[in-house]
Amino acid sequence: MKLVFASNNAHKIAEIQAMLPPTIELVGLQDIGCFEDIPETALTLEGNAQLKADFVTENYGLPCFADDTGLEVEALNGAPGVYSARYAGEQKNAQDNMQKLLTALEDKSNRKAQFKTVIALNINGKSHQFTGVVQGEISHEKKGTQGFGYDPIFVPEGFTISFAEMNQDEKARLSHRGKAVAQLIAFLTDK
Secondary structure: OEEEEOOOOHHHHHHHHHHOOOOOEEEOOHHHOOOOOOOOOOOOHHHHHHHHHHHHHHHHOOOEEEEEEEEEEHHHOOOEEOOHHHOOOOOOOHHHHHHHHHHHOOOOOOOEEEEEEEEEEEEOOEEEEEEEEEEEEEOOOOOOOOOOOOHHHEEEOOOOOOHHHOOHHHHHHHOHHHHHHHHHHHHHHOO
Protein backbone atom coordinates (compact mmCIF):
# COMPACT_ATOMS: atom_id res chain seq x y z
CA MET A 1 0.00 0.00 0.00
CA LYS A 2 1.28 3.48 -0.87
CA LEU A 3 0.46 6.09 1.73
CA VAL A 4 1.20 9.82 1.65
CA PHE A 5 2.65 11.40 4.76
CA ALA A 6 1.79 15.10 4.53
CA SER A 7 5.25 16.30 5.47
CA ASN A 8 8.45 17.62 3.92
CA ASN A 9 10.40 16.95 7.13
CA ALA A 10 12.97 14.35 6.08
CA HIS A 11 13.69 13.45 9.74
CA LYS A 12 10.03 12.69 10.45
CA ILE A 13 9.57 10.75 7.20
CA ALA A 14 12.62 8.56 7.91
CA GLU A 15 11.57 8.05 11.54
CA ILE A 16 8.09 6.90 10.58
CA GLN A 17 9.17 4.81 7.57
CA ALA A 18 11.49 2.87 9.89
CA MET A 19 8.48 1.96 12.07
CA LEU A 20 6.20 0.83 9.23
CA PRO A 21 5.96 -2.74 7.96
CA PRO A 22 7.46 -3.30 4.49
CA THR A 23 3.94 -3.64 3.04
CA ILE A 24 3.39 0.12 3.50
CA GLU A 25 5.35 2.45 1.23
CA LEU A 26 5.55 5.94 2.64
CA VAL A 27 5.85 8.93 0.33
CA GLY A 28 6.24 12.57 1.30
CA LEU A 29 4.66 15.69 -0.15
CA GLN A 30 7.49 16.32 -2.62
CA ASP A 31 7.07 12.77 -3.96
CA ILE A 32 3.52 13.63 -5.09
CA GLY A 33 4.50 17.02 -6.47
CA CYS A 34 3.15 19.06 -3.57
CA PHE A 35 5.53 21.89 -2.79
CA GLU A 36 3.06 24.10 -0.95
CA ASP A 37 3.43 25.01 2.69
CA ILE A 38 0.08 23.71 3.93
CA PRO A 39 -1.36 26.28 6.37
CA GLU A 40 -1.66 25.17 10.00
CA THR A 41 -4.31 27.62 11.15
CA ALA A 42 -6.23 25.48 13.64
CA LEU A 43 -6.01 26.19 17.37
CA THR A 44 -5.37 22.55 18.29
CA LEU A 45 -2.96 19.79 17.28
CA GLU A 46 -5.96 17.70 16.21
CA GLY A 47 -7.22 20.47 13.97
CA ASN A 48 -3.85 21.10 12.31
CA ALA A 49 -3.26 17.41 11.61
CA GLN A 50 -6.71 17.16 10.02
CA LEU A 51 -6.20 20.32 7.92
CA LYS A 52 -3.01 18.89 6.39
CA ALA A 53 -4.50 15.45 5.70
CA ASP A 54 -7.62 17.03 4.17
CA PHE A 55 -5.51 19.28 1.93
CA VAL A 56 -3.75 16.28 0.36
CA THR A 57 -6.91 14.20 0.06
CA GLU A 58 -8.89 17.04 -1.50
CA ASN A 59 -6.15 18.21 -3.90
CA TYR A 60 -4.46 14.92 -4.83
CA GLY A 61 -7.12 12.27 -4.12
CA LEU A 62 -4.65 10.03 -2.29
CA PRO A 63 -4.84 8.18 1.02
CA CYS A 64 -2.92 10.36 3.41
CA PHE A 65 -2.00 10.94 6.98
CA ALA A 66 -0.62 14.03 8.65
CA ASP A 67 0.60 14.75 12.12
CA ASP A 68 0.98 17.69 14.39
CA THR A 69 3.11 17.62 17.50
CA GLY A 70 3.36 19.96 20.41
CA LEU A 71 5.51 20.26 23.46
CA GLU A 72 3.35 21.22 26.42
CA VAL A 73 5.17 22.62 29.46
CA GLU A 74 3.25 22.62 32.74
CA ALA A 75 4.88 25.75 34.23
CA LEU A 76 4.07 27.68 31.03
CA ASN A 77 0.36 26.71 31.05
CA GLY A 78 0.85 24.26 28.19
CA ALA A 79 3.00 26.51 26.00
CA PRO A 80 4.43 26.30 23.44
CA GLY A 81 1.77 23.67 22.53
CA VAL A 82 0.26 24.12 19.08
CA TYR A 83 2.86 26.85 18.40
CA SER A 84 5.87 24.59 19.17
CA ALA A 85 7.42 24.76 15.67
CA ARG A 86 7.29 28.56 15.57
CA TYR A 87 7.64 29.33 19.27
CA ALA A 88 10.53 31.73 18.64
CA GLY A 89 9.17 33.04 15.34
CA GLU A 90 7.97 32.15 11.86
CA GLN A 91 11.45 31.00 10.80
CA LYS A 92 10.73 27.73 12.70
CA ASN A 93 14.30 27.44 14.01
CA ALA A 94 14.79 24.60 16.51
CA GLN A 95 17.81 26.23 18.20
CA ASP A 96 15.89 29.49 18.70
CA ASN A 97 12.85 27.60 20.00
CA MET A 98 14.92 25.65 22.53
CA GLN A 99 16.73 28.78 23.71
CA LYS A 100 13.47 30.66 24.19
CA LEU A 101 12.04 27.76 26.20
CA LEU A 102 15.14 27.38 28.37
CA THR A 103 15.08 31.13 29.05
CA ALA A 104 11.36 31.01 29.96
CA LEU A 105 12.08 28.21 32.46
CA GLU A 106 15.22 29.74 34.04
CA ASP A 107 13.48 30.67 37.29
CA LYS A 108 11.04 27.75 37.35
CA SER A 109 11.52 24.66 39.53
CA ASN A 110 8.65 22.81 37.82
CA ARG A 111 10.08 21.54 34.53
CA LYS A 112 7.39 18.91 33.84
CA ALA A 113 6.39 18.64 30.19
CA GLN A 114 4.78 16.32 27.72
CA PHE A 115 5.12 15.75 24.02
CA LYS A 116 1.84 15.06 22.22
CA THR A 117 1.44 13.86 18.64
CA VAL A 118 -1.88 13.63 16.82
CA ILE A 119 -2.11 11.76 13.53
CA ALA A 120 -5.06 12.31 11.20
CA LEU A 121 -5.57 9.58 8.60
CA ASN A 122 -7.83 9.94 5.56
CA ILE A 123 -8.43 6.61 3.86
CA ASN A 124 -11.34 5.03 2.02
CA GLY A 125 -13.45 8.18 2.39
CA LYS A 126 -13.16 8.29 6.18
CA SER A 127 -11.04 10.19 8.71
CA HIS A 128 -9.44 8.66 11.80
CA GLN A 129 -7.23 10.15 14.53
CA PHE A 130 -4.55 8.60 16.74
CA THR A 131 -2.84 10.27 19.70
CA GLY A 132 0.43 9.54 21.45
CA VAL A 133 1.71 11.25 24.60
CA VAL A 134 4.98 10.91 26.52
CA GLN A 135 5.59 12.56 29.88
CA GLY A 136 8.95 13.98 30.89
CA GLU A 137 10.75 17.15 31.81
CA ILE A 138 12.81 19.91 30.27
CA SER A 139 16.52 19.68 31.05
CA HIS A 140 18.61 22.72 31.97
CA GLU A 141 20.82 22.37 28.89
CA LYS A 142 20.90 20.77 25.45
CA LYS A 143 22.29 17.24 25.34
CA GLY A 144 22.79 14.89 22.42
CA THR A 145 22.93 15.12 18.64
CA GLN A 146 20.25 12.67 17.49
CA GLY A 147 16.67 13.57 16.65
CA PHE A 148 15.35 17.04 15.90
CA GLY A 149 13.24 19.85 17.32
CA TYR A 150 13.18 19.92 21.11
CA ASP A 151 14.78 16.45 21.47
CA PRO A 152 18.03 17.79 23.04
CA ILE A 153 16.15 19.29 26.01
CA PHE A 154 13.38 16.72 26.56
CA VAL A 155 14.11 13.93 29.04
CA PRO A 156 11.34 11.27 29.05
CA GLU A 157 9.98 10.08 32.38
CA GLY A 158 12.07 7.26 33.86
CA PHE A 159 15.22 8.25 31.93
CA THR A 160 18.23 10.43 32.63
CA ILE A 161 19.07 11.08 28.97
CA SER A 162 17.35 13.27 26.40
CA PHE A 163 15.62 12.06 23.25
CA ALA A 164 18.62 13.45 21.35
CA GLU A 165 20.93 11.06 23.23
CA MET A 166 18.89 8.00 22.17
CA ASN A 167 19.17 6.12 18.91
CA GLN A 168 16.16 6.10 16.59
CA ASP A 169 14.92 2.68 17.74
CA GLU A 170 15.08 3.59 21.44
CA LYS A 171 13.24 6.84 20.87
CA ALA A 172 10.60 5.24 18.63
CA ARG A 173 9.68 2.69 21.29
CA LEU A 174 8.67 5.30 23.85
CA SER A 175 8.09 8.56 21.99
CA HIS A 176 4.82 10.37 21.46
CA ARG A 177 5.17 9.92 17.70
CA GLY A 178 6.06 6.25 18.14
CA LYS A 179 2.90 5.67 20.20
CA ALA A 180 0.67 7.44 17.66
CA VAL A 181 2.33 5.63 14.73
CA ALA A 182 1.87 2.27 16.52
CA GLN A 183 -1.87 2.98 16.67
CA LEU A 184 -1.85 3.97 12.99
CA ILE A 185 -0.02 0.77 12.01
CA ALA A 186 -2.37 -1.38 14.09
CA PHE A 187 -5.31 0.24 12.34
CA LEU A 188 -3.82 -0.18 8.84
CA THR A 189 -2.71 -3.79 9.33
CA ASP A 190 -6.07 -4.75 10.84
CA LYS A 191 -7.83 -3.81 7.60
